[in-house]
Amino acid sequence: MFKWLHPYAKPETVYHLCGRLYPWLMALAVLLLLLGNIWGLAFTPPDYQQGDSYRIIHIHVPSAIMSMGTYSAMAIAAFTALVWQVKVAQWSVLALAPVGAVYTAIALITGMAWGKPMWGTWWVWDARLTSELILLFLYLGVIALSGAFSDRQTGAKAASLLAVIGVINLPVIHFSVEWWNTLHQGASITKFAKPSIDPSMLWPLLISILAFKILMLALLCLRLRNAILQNEQHRPWVKALAGGH
Amino acid sequence: MVTLYRFTQRELRLLARQKADWLNPLLFFVIVLSLFPLGVGPEPNLLRIMAPGIVWIAALLSVLLAAERLFKDDYRNGVIEQLVAAQQPLLSFVLAKLITNWLSTGLPLVLLSPLVALLLNIDQASLVAMVFTLLLGTPLLSLLSVMGAALTVSADKGGILLALLILPLYIPLLIFASAAIEAASMALPYHGQLAIMLAMLLCAMALIPLAVISALKLNVS
Numbered sequence: 247m248f249k250w251l252h253p254y255a256k257p258e259t260v261y262h263l264c265g266r267l268y269p270w271l272m273a274l275a276v277l278l279l280l281l282g283n284i285w286g287l288a289f290t291p292p293d294y295q296q297g298d299s300y301r302i303i304h305i306h307v308p309s310a311i312m313s314m315g316t317y318s319a320m321a322i323a324a325f326t327a328l329v330w331q332v333k334v335a336q337w338s339v340l341a342l343a344p345v346g347a348v349y350t351a352i353a354l355i356t357g358m359a360w361g362k363p364m365w366g367t368w369w370v371w372d373a374r375l376t377s378e379l380i381l382l383f384l385y386l387g388v389i390a391l392s393g394a395f396s397d398r399q400t401g402a403k404a405a406s407l408l409a410v411i412g413v414i415n416l417p418v419i420h421f422s423v424e425w426w427n428t429l430h431q432g433a434s435i436t437k438f439a440k441p442s443i444d445p446s447m448l449w450p451l452l453i454s455i456l457a458f459k460i461l462m463l464a465l466l467c468l469r470l471r472n473a474i475l476q477n478e479q480h481r482p483w484v485k486a487l488a489g490g491h
Numbered sequence: 492m493v494t495l496y497r498f499t500q501r502e503l504r505l506l507a508r509q510k511a512d513w514l515n516p517l518l519f520f521v522i523v524l525s526l527f528p529l530g531v532g533p534e535p536n537l538l539r540i541m542a543p544g545i546v547w548i549a550a551l552l553s554v555l556l557a558a559e560r561l562f563k564d565d566y567r568n569g570v571i572e573q574l575v576a577a578q579q580p581l582l583s584f585v586l587a588k589l590i591t592n593w594l595s596t597g598l599p600l601v602l603l604s605p606l607v608a609l610l611l612n613i614d615q616a617s618l619v620a621m622v623f624t625l626l627l628g629t630p631l632l633s634l635l636s637v638m639g640a641a642l643t644v645s646a647d648k649g650g651i652l653l654a655l656l657i658l659p660l661y662i663p664l665l666i667f668a669s670a671a672i673e674a675a676s677m678a679l680p681y682h683g684q685l686a687i688m689l690a691m692l693l694c695a696m697a698l699i700p701l702a703v704i705s706a707l708k709l710n711v712s
């Protein structure tokens with residue numbers, strides 16, 4: 247398997263692979279986003295309790311899922327970078343962090359916008375909300391640490407290390423926050439009956455989740471290509487690429 | 492073992508000569524504590540309710556203040572670089588740092604806790620719980636701050652970055668420590684919280700020195 251994977255650790259190969267994948271992924275992401283969101287926002291029946299305001303679920307839930315999905319992708323890349331010293335993996339940690347941070351921010355902001363009409367308040371210190379907020383802080387820590395060094399390579403390594411430490415801590419943080427919340431408030435208003443969602447609402451939601459995921463991959467390709475060019479700018483193959491224009 | 496002893500001796504000697512390094516954070520701790528009554532009002536009942544959170548947030552801030560300079564001098568005079576270059580096992584160096592960091596910042600907080608109890612109108616049972624949580628929690632706080640300091644040792648702007656890195660990781664400790672003190676103030680058992688804090692401390696003791704060593708190595712390479 248290592249023999250099969252080995253060429254993909256070479257920046258040049260990854261650059262061209264990302265270049266080939268990017269248009270397809272981006273087109274698919276845009277298509278699915280349009281399909282999922284238009285279907286979800288305009289053509290699903292209104293909820294019997296929440297009326298039309300539940301429709302923000304088609305943005306809120308996919309971004310919340312992908313905020314965690316992006317963190318796990320980032321942590322896997324960071325682990326690969328630390329153990330096997332793969333440079334491309336280091337750069338993909340830095341490429342993924344802002345994408346994940348934006349997904350987390352979208353999840354928080356849409357959640358607040360949803361909370362205002364439903365719970366009557368923008369923010370409650372509920373376990374889910376709190377752990378999402380902490381996730382945002384973890385992302386910001388990784389981004390800030392990567393930019394804090396004059397040597398870019400050291401920054402990438404330190405950020406990878408922090409991402410791995412963060413993923414070990416994430417379950418501890420999650421469960422302690424959950425425990426803290428139940429200690430203080432008892433039953434929470436946010437535990438809405440999720441599994442009983444109607445198929446007519448479920449399908450556009452699933453399509454939106456898939457769209458957010460593919461969008462993440464497309465953005466990863468785009469940002470990773472930039473990172474490779476920036477870090478390898480003195481290599482002959484980059485010079486040949488730039489000279490070709 | 493001998494090297495650990497030597498390193499600890501060296502660190503303690505350094506601390507004895509640079510008293511401001513560990514006295515200022517302690518002073519800061521007391522000042523922050525005395526600011527809270529001025530800010531929220533001197534109402535004794537209100538202070539008693541808020542005390543667990545206040546104590547633990549002040550403890551974190553003072554430990555953060557001490558952590559920033561933890562590896563800076565050794566990095567600047569090249570001690571860390573020489574240790575890495577000489578293929579010396581960094582573990583004893585890191586352990587010595589941890590021990591002296593706890594002795595200079597964690598232990599004084601435990602000793603100061605009766606004074607804190609006076610300032611914030613904390614009763615006897617809560618004071619005992621507070622001493623226990625500080626005894627279990629401050630070593631964990633030292634571990635976290637040493638890790639943050641090691642990660643940012645060669646960074647251009649360490650201070651605020653250090654806070655951003657450590658604060659999210661510190662949240663579980665804050666939750667369980669203040670929950671234990673709160674339970675004690677209501678005469679409820681708090682062994683569970685203490686047990687979880689001990690578990691977190693043991694896990695951190697096993698894993699964090701490894702992270703510190705690799706962080707130091709990548710900062711000098």
